[in-house]
Amino acid sequence: MAVPAPGLPARVRIHEVGARDGLQNEQTAVPTEVKAEFIRRLAAAGLRTVEATSFVHPKWVPQLADAEQLYPQLADLAAAGVHLPVLVPNERGLDRALALGADRIAVFGSATETFAARNLNRTVAESLAMFEPVVARAREGGAHVRGYLSMCFGDPWEGPVPVAQVVGVARALLDLGCDELSLGDTIGTATPGHVRSLLSALNGAGVSTDRIGVHFHDTYGQALANTLAALEHGVATVDASAGGLGGCPYAKSATGNLATEDLVWMLDGLGIETGVDLAALTATSVWMAERLGRPSPSRTVRALSHKE
């Protein structure tokens, strides 16, 4: 029974990150064929944006070292209109992605200096300088560019991140030419008032809500409540990971990303259109969990797969 709530978007675009953000956190690399089948099943379940892989140096993310082998296997999905964005860290990665015909790319920025130093080995300003030609060349080639912004709420080394600081980097990413932003709560500490505060500040800096996606982690169980706060603000792009793939390293089945199934349960209940078939999606996550050898941390996957 769908019971709408006033003021929420009629339709939400789910940006599925399980195959990239999820699988890059696995201890051992998943076989290319399994990745391709996973993405194929996600698309068959109705997901229309499935982040496929990352063109980072294999030394840094060996789990995704097969990007060149994987991406061409998905050509039929791309031809059928499924968006298959790929992460590129720099021009070298962009060259690899464009050579394979990628038409949606994403760069990965940080709102904090400490995470920029640790993740990108650069200052925030240096990382923006690195992204500048990437974004420019991608757009020249007709590609859509997403700008991820991590540590938008809290940073494990710096603590709470000032809203103005996040707005500054967000603004800079858009000024480089990014088409959309994904605001990451990388360590999962955000709460709904903080979410609203950042969204309002971005609007105040001239960023329209339709260019903003949200990317919440469920480390403290807050992801879905934060998503609701974002929807209430008008956000209509939500990142999620099938089955909650992409866990924290410290505990088996502990969770990192918001599980797509938990999100779809809420959106279905609110009568918000996503195009996703929850049963097919759950079956896909159960299938993937079998391949990974451990249960999904998604509450909805557990509840629904028990009943099957």
Added chain:
Amino acid sequence: MAVPAPGLPARVRIHEVGARDGLQNEQTAVPTEVKAEFIRRLAAAGLRTVEATSFVHPKWVPQLADAEQLYPQLADLAAAGVHLPVLVPNERGLDRALALGADRIAVFGSATETFAARNLNRTVAESLAMFEPVVARAREGGAHVRGYLSMCFGDPWEGPVPVAQVVGVARALLDLGCDELSLGDTIGTATPGHVRSLLSALNGAGVSTDRIGVHFHDTYGQALANTLAALEHGVATVDASAGGLGGCPYAKSATGNLATEDLVWMLDGLGIETGVDLAALTATSVWMAERLGRPSPSRTVRALSHKE
């Protein structure tokens, strides 16, 4: 960093149900001394309403058969102003509770006929008739009476539960003399629009929001988002279970009740006063998890206890 959101209550009363609703779902009974120590630690962590036990027939809930032994051990907490409500199903249970000096009792009603038949072996009307003298005599004795109402959103046999049907039973419980209601999403299927719809309908039937508490289950990961929707409506009494105790029977560490820690994380982040010390509460749940021999399903407990 607390970032308030406009329109939410300044203070929330957490009605802690772990010692009753949680432990009654354990396979084996927890020793009375452990229960007493658990409640003592919950109170020390700042919880001011800790549901202590249930005076049901020991045949039905053997896990709580020690109510007569447990309750008197908590006299110092009661004297210190900690509310220790107890569940009573009928006059026999009320007699037992009153004989021990209980001054806060709760009856347990159902919004659906099927659950009333299965849980109470009565129709809804018959169960209300059974509660009538319980509530009347409790109030004559000066006790505060809470009316639980289960299956307020979905019922495993009947499916979605019509809002008007819930309002009818809620109204009847208040008319019997209940001081407050606790609206239970017993199977965890509710979503935020449904929550708002029921709250508005109750207001429309003359039930003021300050007499309403909410009791969400996290079976599909929706509990905290539903709580946010209730807070936005003005609800300021929220049931939760320390460590998420009270799991579904089908999976180890699967979750039933909203974990108090996940709730407190959100309320702390919103700057909403609860009086609860999250670190002390988490330590209590870790302690209890060790006694039960399995980890807490609470995301916040897992994240914080890993860091300790």
